Amino acid sequence: MRSAIRTTATAVLSAVALSITLLSAPAQSATTKTLYAAPHGAGSACDRAQPCSLEGARDAARALDGDVRVELADGTYALSRPLHLGAEDSGVTWAAAPGAHPVLSGGRALTGWTANDDGTWTAxxxxxxxxxxxxxxxxxxTRARGESCPASVCDATKSGMTGAERTGIDRWKRPTDAEAVIRVRWRNYHCRIASVSGDLMTFARPCWTNASSGTDRTGPAWDTTTVDSSRYAKVSYxxxxxxxxxxxxxxxxxSAARTVTYLPRKGENPRTFKAVTPATEGLLTLDGARDVRLTGIGFxxxxxxQASTDEGYAGxxxxxxxxGATGPVDHAGRYYTKPAAALTVRGGRNVxxxxxxxxxxxxxxxIFEHGTQDSTxxxxxxxxxxSGAAYIGDTEPLPSAELTGARNTVSYNTVRHTGVEYTDAVGIWxxxxxxxxxxxxxxDDLPYSGISVGWGWNQPEARDSVLRDNRITNNRITNAMRVAFDQHDGGAIYTQGAQPGTVISGNYLNRSAYGNTExxxxxxxxxxxxxxxxxxxxxxxxLGYKxxxxxxxxxxxxxxTGNWTDTDAPALGGTGSTMTDNHTKLDRLPAEALKVAASAGADPHGAVEQLRPDLxxxxxxxxxxxxxxxxxxRALDGDTSTDTRTQSEPHAWWQLDLGTPRHITQLEIWNDASMTTTDFTVHLSTTPDFTPATTTHIPTKALRPTTVNTNTKARYIRIQLNNAGRVGLSHVLVHP
Known part of the structure; x- marks a missing residue:
C-alpha cells in the first residue's frame, strides 16, 4: 500500500525562484511509476495498451509506493460525479500525456431537437x-430575458413584489419557472417566482428572505442594499x-415538460449543432491531499x-x-457560502x-479552502x-492553525469574461x-472587482484577524467594473480588513468603471x-473615480507612494496614512511607468494603452x-474627484478657450457627483461667438466620461444645456 503522506517544506519562495519554478515542470524520476487513463478506459492494468478510467487509475495508484504519475490521454472525460482524491491519494502527479489535451466535463448533451412553428426548436x-x-x-x-422594471412598477418588499399585471407576468403560462434578477450596488440576486396573484408576485424562500432586510444575518448593516431597501431601483430583468x-x-x-426551447442564431443548425448543458457539480475534489500536482488538465x-433551487442566489x-432559512447571527460574515467550483481543494498541502x-x-x-496551505x-x-475564477481561503477571521489558509500562490493566470451570470463575482478572491x-x-472583462483580498467590513473581527503579509503584485487588470452590468462600489483591486505587511505593487490597472453613470x-x-x-x-x-x-x-x-496615474485623489483617511511622491494628473505615462505596466500580467510583454495629450x-x-x-x-485640474458647477438656470454653459486654434479629434466630458449635466450640446469653433460652429447633441446625462469624436479645428469649446438646469463637470479633456 502507499507509504505515509509526504510533506514538503513550506518556506515562502522568493519572486525569482517562483518565476523559475512556474516555467518548468519537475523532472520525472527514473523510479516513477506511470499509470495511464483514457476517456473510455476500462482496463485494469492502467498501461498504454489497457488504460484505466480516472477512478480506476486513482485506485491503482493507491496500491503503489513511491512516485506515481497518472497520464491522461487526449479527449473528453465525461463525469457523472466528481473525481475525489483524499489523503490516501497524496504524492501523485496527474498530468496530460505529451501532446494531449484532456478535459474533464460535467456536461450533458441535449439531442433530438424538433422544430416549432415560430422558428424555435425544442429538446x-x-x-x-x-x-x-x-x-x-x-x-x-442566454436565458430568455425581458426589459428592466423600475421600482415604481416592480416595488419590492419583504413579502414580494408588485408589477405582475403591468409587466404581463400574470398572463405568462409558467411564471413559476421565471426568476427576477436584481442588482443593488455590489450585490446580485436571482430569485424564482413562487406565485402570482393579481398584481402581486411572491418568490421562493429562503431566497427572498435572504435577499430582504431584517434577517440580522447579513453582517455590516447590509439591510441598506437589500431588495426592499431605499437603494433598490429596479428589477434588472x-x-x-x-x-x-x-x-x-x-x-x-x-420544468413541467422537462424541455429546453432555443431560438437559433444565424447559421446554427439544430440538426447538426452540439448542445451541452452543465450537469455535474464539481469535477475534481481534493480533500486532505498533499503533494499532489495537476498539470495540463481542462475543466x-x-x-x-444552488441558484435553481429555492435557495436561489442571494448575493x-x-x-x-x-x-439557509435560518442560521447563526454573525456580523463577520463567517457563514456565507462560496459558489460551487469545477476544482476544489480542501485542507490541501503543497498542491x-x-x-x-x-x-x-x-x-x-x-476553490482553495479549509486550511489549504503552500499550494499554487x-x-x-x-x-x-x-461566477469568479478563483476563491482562495475562507471567511473565518480567527481559524485554528490547521484551518488557516497560508502561503498560497495564484500567479501567471489569465482570467477573461467571468461573472457572466452572477455579476457580483470577482475575478480572484x-x-x-x-x-x-x-x-x-x-x-480582463469583469463585471465587478478584479482582485479582492480580505473580509469583514467594519466589524471588530476584521481588526484583529489572521490576515497579514499578502502580496498583490504585477497584475494586469483591464475593463473591470463593467458599466453594462450595473454593479457599483468596487475597484480593480479591492481589500478589506487590517492586514499588516500586505503590499500592492507593480500592477497595471486600466479602465475600471470607465464610462460609468456615476x-x-x-x-x-x-x-x-x-x-x-x-x-x-x-x-x-x-478610472471611473479615485x-x-x-x-x-x-x-x-x-x-x-511612487504610483503613476492620470487623476488625483483626496488624502487617505485614517490615522497614520500617507500619500507621498506619487505622479498624478498625468496626460502621458513616462518611460518608467510604461515599463512597469508592460511587465505586469501573465504576458511579460503586454500592450499598454498610453494616455493621450490633453490640450x-x-x-x-x-x-x-x-x-x-x-x-x-476645477474641470481642468486633472482631478476627477473635484467639480465645477453652475447655478440652475436656462441654457447654463461651461466654456474653454485653448488660446489658439488647435486640431481636435476627441473630447472627454466627465460628469460631476450629482450627474447634473444632461441634454446638452457641445459647440466647437475658432471664433468666440461660435459662428460658424461644429455641434454635437448629447440628449442623455454625461457619463464618466462621455466621449465626443470629432475631426475639426477649434479654439473655443462650449458645453451648454438645451433647457434649464445645471452644468456640473469634474473633468474635461481635449485630445489632439
Missing amino acids: RAPEGVTPRQLFIDGARA FENARELLDEPGEFVWD TYAAYR TQAGLTLT TVDAASFTHLGGAGV LTRSRFTDLS AGYEVGTTIDHNTL RDGNGIYLDEQSSHITVTRNVLTR WVSNWADYGIDNHA ARTGTATQSSTDGTATAS
Missing part, C-alpha cells in the same frame, strides 16, 4: 438534469419565460445548482451568498494546479465562467489569508477597515454662473 432534458446554462457549439446561450424568448441565441427551460461544463459580495484551463462553467473555476494555481486560463501571493495575472469604480479600493497596507509603483489609468480610496477613518496606517490643461475656463466655490477651472 427534452435527460432525467435528473435541470438546464440553467446552455452552450451551442461552445458558445453560451425577469428571465426564463417562454413569452420572453424573442432574440436569437436565447433559450428557456420548462468544462461544471454545474452550480452578499464577491460571488458569496447568504443561504499544484498548473497549465489548466477552465471554460464554459456554470459556477466558479477553483499557476499558468492557467479561465474564460466564460458564470482571497478571504482571511496569510502570506498569499497574487502575482502576474492578467484579468462617481464609482476605483483603481485600488482600500475599503472598510483595510489597514497597514503599502501601495507602491502601480500604474492606474482611465485611483486610490480609503474613505473610512477606521482604515489606518496605509501608505501610497485643455493650459486653457482658460469660464462658465455662465458659479454655484458656491465650484469654479470653472
Whole structure:
C-alpha cells in the first residue's frame, strides 16, 4: 500500500525562484511509476495498451509506493460525479500525456431537437438534469430575458413584489419557472417566482428572505442594499419565460415538460449543432491531499445548482451568498457560502494546479479552502465562467492553525469574461489569508472587482484577524467594473480588513468603471477597515473615480507612494496614512511607468494603452454662473474627484478657450457627483461667438466620461444645456 503522506517544506519562495519554478515542470524520476487513463478506459492494468478510467487509475495508484504519475490521454472525460482524491491519494502527479489535451466535463448533451412553428426548436432534458446554462457549439446561450422594471412598477418588499399585471407576468403560462434578477450596488440576486396573484408576485424562500432586510444575518448593516431597501431601483430583468424568448441565441427551460426551447442564431443548425448543458457539480475534489500536482488538465461544463433551487442566489459580495432559512447571527460574515467550483481543494498541502484551463462553467473555476496551505494555481486560463475564477481561503477571521489558509500562490493566470451570470463575482478572491501571493495575472472583462483580498467590513473581527503579509503584485487588470452590468462600489483591486505587511505593487490597472453613470469604480479600493497596507509603483489609468480610496477613518496606517496615474485623489483617511511622491494628473505615462505596466500580467510583454495629450490643461475656463466655490477651472485640474458647477438656470454653459486654434479629434466630458449635466450640446469653433460652429447633441446625462469624436479645428469649446438646469463637470479633456 502507499507509504505515509509526504510533506514538503513550506518556506515562502522568493519572486525569482517562483518565476523559475512556474516555467518548468519537475523532472520525472527514473523510479516513477506511470499509470495511464483514457476517456473510455476500462482496463485494469492502467498501461498504454489497457488504460484505466480516472477512478480506476486513482485506485491503482493507491496500491503503489513511491512516485506515481497518472497520464491522461487526449479527449473528453465525461463525469457523472466528481473525481475525489483524499489523503490516501497524496504524492501523485496527474498530468496530460505529451501532446494531449484532456478535459474533464460535467456536461450533458441535449439531442433530438424538433422544430416549432415560430422558428424555435425544442429538446427534452435527460432525467435528473435541470438546464440553467446552455452552450451551442461552445458558445453560451442566454436565458430568455425581458426589459428592466423600475421600482415604481416592480416595488419590492419583504413579502414580494408588485408589477405582475403591468409587466404581463400574470398572463405568462409558467411564471413559476421565471426568476427576477436584481442588482443593488455590489450585490446580485436571482430569485424564482413562487406565485402570482393579481398584481402581486411572491418568490421562493429562503431566497427572498435572504435577499430582504431584517434577517440580522447579513453582517455590516447590509439591510441598506437589500431588495426592499431605499437603494433598490429596479428589477434588472425577469428571465426564463417562454413569452420572453424573442432574440436569437436565447433559450428557456420548462420544468413541467422537462424541455429546453432555443431560438437559433444565424447559421446554427439544430440538426447538426452540439448542445451541452452543465450537469455535474464539481469535477475534481481534493480533500486532505498533499503533494499532489495537476498539470495540463481542462475543466468544462461544471454545474452550480444552488441558484435553481429555492435557495436561489442571494448575493452578499464577491460571488458569496447568504443561504439557509435560518442560521447563526454573525456580523463577520463567517457563514456565507462560496459558489460551487469545477476544482476544489480542501485542507490541501503543497498542491499544484498548473497549465489548466477552465471554460464554459456554470459556477466558479477553483476553490482553495479549509486550511489549504503552500499550494499554487499557476499558468492557467479561465474564460466564460458564470461566477469568479478563483476563491482562495475562507471567511473565518480567527481559524485554528490547521484551518488557516497560508502561503498560497495564484500567479501567471489569465482570467477573461467571468461573472457572466452572477455579476457580483470577482475575478480572484482571497478571504482571511496569510502570506498569499497574487502575482502576474492578467484579468480582463469583469463585471465587478478584479482582485479582492480580505473580509469583514467594519466589524471588530476584521481588526484583529489572521490576515497579514499578502502580496498583490504585477497584475494586469483591464475593463473591470463593467458599466453594462450595473454593479457599483468596487475597484480593480479591492481589500478589506487590517492586514499588516500586505503590499500592492507593480500592477497595471486600466479602465475600471470607465464610462460609468456615476462617481464609482476605483483603481485600488482600500475599503472598510483595510489597514497597514503599502501601495507602491502601480500604474492606474482611465478610472471611473479615485485611483486610490480609503474613505473610512477606521482604515489606518496605509501608505501610497511612487504610483503613476492620470487623476488625483483626496488624502487617505485614517490615522497614520500617507500619500507621498506619487505622479498624478498625468496626460502621458513616462518611460518608467510604461515599463512597469508592460511587465505586469501573465504576458511579460503586454500592450499598454498610453494616455493621450490633453490640450485643455493650459486653457482658460469660464462658465455662465458659479454655484458656491465650484469654479470653472476645477474641470481642468486633472482631478476627477473635484467639480465645477453652475447655478440652475436656462441654457447654463461651461466654456474653454485653448488660446489658439488647435486640431481636435476627441473630447472627454466627465460628469460631476450629482450627474447634473444632461441634454446638452457641445459647440466647437475658432471664433468666440461660435459662428460658424461644429455641434454635437448629447440628449442623455454625461457619463464618466462621455466621449465626443470629432475631426475639426477649434479654439473655443462650449458645453451648454438645451433647457434649464445645471452644468456640473469634474473633468474635461481635449485630445489632439
